[in-house]
Amino acid sequence: MADISVDFCGVKFRNPTVLASGVLGVTAASLRNVVKNGAGGVTTKSIWLEEHVGHKNPTMFGTEHYFMNAVGLSDGGFEKAKEETFPEYLKDKPAPIIANIVAAKIEDFGELAEKISSLNPDIIEVNISCPNVEDEFGKPFACSLVDAASVTKAVKEAVAITKEVDEETHKPIIIKLSPNVPNIGEIAKACADSGADGFCAVNTLGPGLAIDIDLRRPILSNKVGGISGPAIKPFAVKCVSDIYKATGLPIIGTGGILTGEDAIEIMMAGARLVGMGTMVYYREVEGFGLVAKEIEEWCDKNGVKNLEEIIGCIE
Amino acid sequence: MIKTFNTRPVAIAIKKIVKENEYTNTYIFDYTLHSKPGQFIMMWIPGVDEKPFSVALDDHNELWITVCKVGPATEELFKLKVGDKVGIRGPFGTSYNIEKDDHLALVAGGYGAAPMYFVAHEAGKIGAKVEFLVGARSEEYLLYTQKILGLGNVNLHISTDDGSAGKKGFVTELLKDVMKKEKITKVFTCGPEIMMKFVGEIAEDNGAECFLSVEKYMKCGFGVCGQCAIDGTGVLACKSGPVMNWKKVKELSEFGKYHRDAQGKKHNY
Numbered sequence: 001m002a003d004i005s006v007d008f009c010g011v012k013f014r015n016p017t018v019l020a021s022g023v024l025g026v027t028a029a030s031l032r033n034v035v036k037n038g039a040g041g042v043t044t045k046s047i048w049l050e051e052h053v054g055h056k057n058p059t060m061f062g063t064e065h066y067f068m069n070a071v072g073l074s075d076g077g078f079e080k081a082k083e084e085t086f087p088e089y090l091k092d093k094p095a096p097i098i099a100n101i102v103a104a105k106i107e108d109f110g111e112l113a114e115k116i117s118s119l120n121p122d123i124i125e126v127n128i129s130c131p132n133v134e135d136e137f138g139k140p141f142a143c144s145l146v147d148a149a150s151v152t153k154a155v156k157e158a159v160a161i162t163k164e165v166d167e168e169t170h171k172p173i174i175i176k177l178s179p180n181v182p183n184i185g186e187i188a189k190a191c192a193d194s195g196a197d198g199f200c201a202v203n204t205l206g207p208g209l210a211i212d213i214d215l216r217r218p219i220l221s222n223k224v225g226g227i228s229g230p231a232i233k234p235f236a237v238k239c240v241s242d243i244y245k246a247t248g249l250p251i252i253g254t255g256g257i258l259t260g261e262d263a264i265e266i267m268m269a270g271a272r273l274v275g276m277g278t279m280v281y282y283r284e285v286e287g288f289g290l291v292a293k294e295i296e297e298w299c300d301k302n303g304v305k306n307l308e309e310i311i312g313c314i315e
Numbered sequence: 316m317i318k319t320f321n322t323r324p325v326a327i328a329i330k331k332i333v334k335e336n337e338y339t340n341t342y343i344f345d346y347t348l349h350s351k352p353g354q355f356i357m358m359w360i361p362g363v364d365e366k367p368f369s370v371a372l373d374d375h376n377e378l379w380i381t382v383c384k385v386g387p388a389t390e391e392l393f394k395l396k397v398g399d400k401v402g403i404r405g406p407f408g409t410s411y412n413i414e415k416d417d418h419l420a421l422v423a424g425g426y427g428a429a430p431m432y433f434v435a436h437e438a439g440k441i442g443a444k445v446e447f448l449v450g451a452r453s454e455e456y457l458l459y460t461q462k463i464l465g466l467g468n469v470n471l472h473i474s475t476d477d478g479s480a481g482k483k484g485f486v487t488e489l490l491k492d493v494m495k496k497e498k499i500t501k502v503f504t505c506g507p508e509i510m511m512k513f514v515g516e517i518a519e520d521n522g523a524e525c526f527l528s529v530e531k532y533m534k535c536g537f538g539v540c541g542q543c544a545i546d547g548t549g550v551l552a553c554k555s556g557p558v559m560n561w562k563k564v565k566e567l568s569e570f571g572k573y574h575r576d577a578q579g580k581k582h583n584y
Binding site: 023057071 | 320321322323324325326357359361362363364365366400402404534535537538539540541542544545546547548549550551554575577578579580581
């Protein structure tokens with residue numbers, strides 16, 4: 001039987017499936033339930049320094065081809081993560097946990113990264129690509145080479161403060177990138193030059209606009225929302241390939257992955273781990289275990305003994 | 316293996332509005348979702364918000380949604396008139412399973428009477444017997460009693476906290492009496508968590524299976540956002556519930572103790 005465990009930035013995952021940020025990530029019990037259903041690791045919902053109110057409903061809907069959402073990054077803030085989510089999840093930690101952090105200002109990213117680091121996540125994922133969080137020019141940090149690099153640098157410096165002399169306590173920093181750019185490879189390279197240890201790609205596409213023609217108004221209360229699901233998979237695979245070629249750093253590939261074969265495909269483009277969020281809409285939470293099993297079956301059928309053989313193999 | 320379903324809301328005009336009491340309206344639509352008793356829908360009040368509501372009746376002809384005015388969204392809903400459109404999607408979640416040999420005790424607290432009416436209605440169609448126990452603070456808060464009396468298969472038992480109608484006291488006391496007199500096969504309950512917890516315990520003491528309707532803050536309603544994850548096992552109220560077996564509910568450490576808001580923060584009952 002194939003070994004489908006993966007080493008990502010020095011963290012061992014029993015299989016490459018990871019819960020993507022924003023789905024089923026409100027509580028520790030929910031994250032644990034995702035692991036129980038087969039995920040190799042989990043990512044928290046985006047954590048802010050302070051409590052953050054999201055958008056009113058409708059916040060999401062799905063079709064057979066795509067899914068749209070604008071939840072607005074609702075969150076209980078760092079205090080909730082510190083008092084509840086991390087202590088409860090880390091008690092007999094069932095699988096690695098990635099802390100996803102978000103902020104509206106570059107300085108806040110640094111402060112939050114330093115604080116989150118003290119909660120002992122395995123990896124810190126920096127969300128600079130949510131369509132709801134914008135720089136002074138009204139676009140996500142991930143759409144500007146300079147902003148993306150500045151956030152990366154701020155986070156790396158902040159985490160270095162908390163870093164013990166022992167290198168092993170150093171938390172890997174990965175940057176979650178936006179697909180809504182013509183040059184994702186260049187942006188990844190700028191982040192890598194500023195110290196990024198890896199990437200998560202991609203966040204949702206768009207935003208898009210869906211209109212209820214009977215009510216003559218947008219369906220989502222935020223009017224526009226990020227697009228995910230099967231329709232965006234080819235774009236996600238291309239983005240992962242670009243980042244892999246530009247940096248060679250570890251990547252969590254995410255965007256429209258629903259099956260083991262989808263997972264293998266994005267890994268061939270350069271992903272080491274496979275993030276899934278919208279998959280839950282199509283296959284329920286049990287989908288994590290099913291995808292892991294499908295990856296293993298594909299490997300066995302194709303004589304692949306270890307996933308290292310296929311990661312980035314198209315290059 | 317991979318489901319392809321659509322969760323876009325569908326715009327439906329309100330056909331009729333029935334005033335149940337000062338705080339409660341039933342909205343009737345010429346529409347069916349083929350929902351089962353215990354399931355819920357999401358109703359979008361355009362320009363305002365979208366909230367989950369349990370189904371009070373779906374006879375494949377009309378859809379009834381009974382709404383209690385509890386906050387800003389429902390206040391806006393109460394301003395809508397016949398002919399105005401809302402967005403509806405569903406049905407979502409688990410349902411109450413009724414068999415023809417059942418002798419059910421349905422225990423409703425407050426506006427829990429509406430989904431319990433749907434159970435009684437469906438039980439009548441297959442010939443199951445029903446003891447319908449409904450409790451409220453006082454007479455003016457009682458819901459659905461006339462409609463329940465209109466069903467042939469049902470004995471109605473009423474309690475009010477102040478004794479203004481039926482027996483004075485809690486509906487859980489009525490349940491103890493009914494469990495003594497009748498050979499109840501299953502107890503179904505919908506109402507405040509603390510009440511349902513007592514109902515579960517009484518049913519268990521009497522050796523009857525019990526199913527509860529668990530309500531938590533929801534955003535999507537279809538198992539993605541994770542807002543309604545319940546502490547203990549971390550299962551979702553919208554997927555593993557709302558209707559859950561008391562045996563499973565007992566594993567949920569937060570049940571009867573606290574709930575969470577839209578930011579996921581805890582609030583004690």
